[in-house]
Amino acid sequence: MYNHTTADYKCPICLGNAGIENEDTLLKQDDLIYKDDLVSVYINSFWIDTAKGHIIVVPNEHYENLYDLPINVGYRIFEVSQRMAKTMKLAYKCDGITTRQNNEPAGNQHALHFHLHIFPRYVGDSFNINLTKKSILSEPKERSEYSTKLKLELPKVK
Amino acid sequence: MYNHTTADYKCPICLGNAGIENEDTLLKQDDLIYKDDLVSVYINSFWIDTAKGHIIVVPNEHYENLYDLPINVGYRIFEVSQRMAKTMKLAYKCDGITTRQNNEPAGNQHALHFHLHIFPRYVGDSFNINLTKKSILSEPKERSEYSTKLKLELPKVK
Numbered sequence: 001m002y003n004h005t006t007a008d009y010k011c012p013i014c015l016g017n018a019g020i021e022n023e024d025t026l027l028k029q030d031d032l033i034y035k036d037d038l039v040s041v042y043i044n045s046f047w048i049d050t051a052k053g054h055i056i057v058v059p060n061e062h063y064e065n066l067y068d069l070p071i072n073v074g075y076r077i078f079e080v081s082q083r084m085a086k087t088m089k090l091a092y093k094c095d096g097i098t099t100r101q102n103n104e105p106a107g108n109q110h111a112l113h114f115h116l117h118i119f120p121r122y123v124g125d126s127f128n129i130n131l132t133k134k135s136i137l138s139e140p141k142e143r144s145e146y147s148t149k150l151k152l153e154l155p156k157v158k
Numbered sequence: 159m160y161n162h163t164t165a166d167y168k169c170p171i172c173l174g175n176a177g178i179e180n181e182d183t184l185l186k187q188d189d190l191i192y193k194d195d196l197v198s199v200y201i202n203s204f205w206i207d208t209a210k211g212h213i214i215v216v217p218n219e220h221y222e223n224l225y226d227l228p229i230n231v232g233y234r235i236f237e238v239s240q241r242m243a244k245t246m247k248l249a250y251k252c253d254g255i256t257t258r259q260n261n262e263p264a265g266n267q268h269a270l271h272f273h274l275h276i277f278p279r280y281v282g283d284s285f286n287i288n289l290t291k292k293s294i295l296s297e298p299k300e301r302s303e304y305s306t307k308l309k310l311e312l313p314k315v316k
Contacts, residue, residue, distance in 0.1 A: 107254025
């Protein structure tokens with residue numbers, strides 16, 4: 001649903017999941033932390049300066065985004081992300097955890113294979129500073145306009 | 159686990175879930191989009207300028223963060239977040255979706271009750287620009303240091 005890959009897309013995450021290291025993927029097999037029958041966890045190749053060693057949880061099969069993910073895979077993503085967040089707390093001694101998951105190129109999804117980012121957070125890091133600065137308190141009547149739109153479409157979506 | 163509330167914490171999300179509107183919560187009952195036996199969805203009170211009408215998915219019971227969430231609630235959070243992402247695509251005609259979930263004050267968690275943010279994304283919005291600018295390609299050997307730490311702690315965490 002709302003897919004953006006072409007038939008010749010060389011999926012860097014599928015390559016990693018298949019145990020392949022070549023010029024089409026940045027993933028190294030050494031980055032793999034965990035694998036089960038449905039999902040895998042890797043250290044992400046790109047890092048945010050204040051959140052070194054952040055990880056991604058990915059399905060083993062190719063699903064492009066959140067809209068496409070089968071429910072049993074989504075359940076497992078939750079279980080493993082919770083376990084990895086707790087593991088990161090122990091391993092990195094971090095002070096918090098932020099998860100993020102981008103969908104579609106307009107949403108800054110670069111690898112077009114579902115991946116949930118899990119970032120370690122530290123007291124005073126500037127990770128979210130730009131979003132926090134742009135955060136504004138809305139008026140209840142402004143919110144009504146949006147809740148009305150969502151409630152109208154919700155019955156159409158399973 | 160890793161909790162930060164005190165006994166007298168007036169949880170703004172619990173108040174919303176109980177149908178209460180008062181000075182201790184910004185949530186209005188008009189912000190409620192969806193409710194089932196385990197989770198509720200609201201239009202968030204604070205908005206990011208480029209992502210108006212963003213929503214939060216919350217458990218009906220009080221669980222502070224990702225570490226604490228019971229598995230059946232986590233499963234339902236996944237199901238509802240997927241459905242809401244698809245609903246937002248229809249209702250807002252947005253070009254992408256980003257989810258984010260913060261844990262602990264150091265992770266910029268303000269309301270100390272688990273909430274998953276779901277943001278509409280649009281072509282050319284500047285939502286993630288600060289993080290994208292700070293993103294750097296790591297070296298495989300740097301990543302090994304972190305994957306080793308995680309693999310050491312993982313067996314201790316269920």
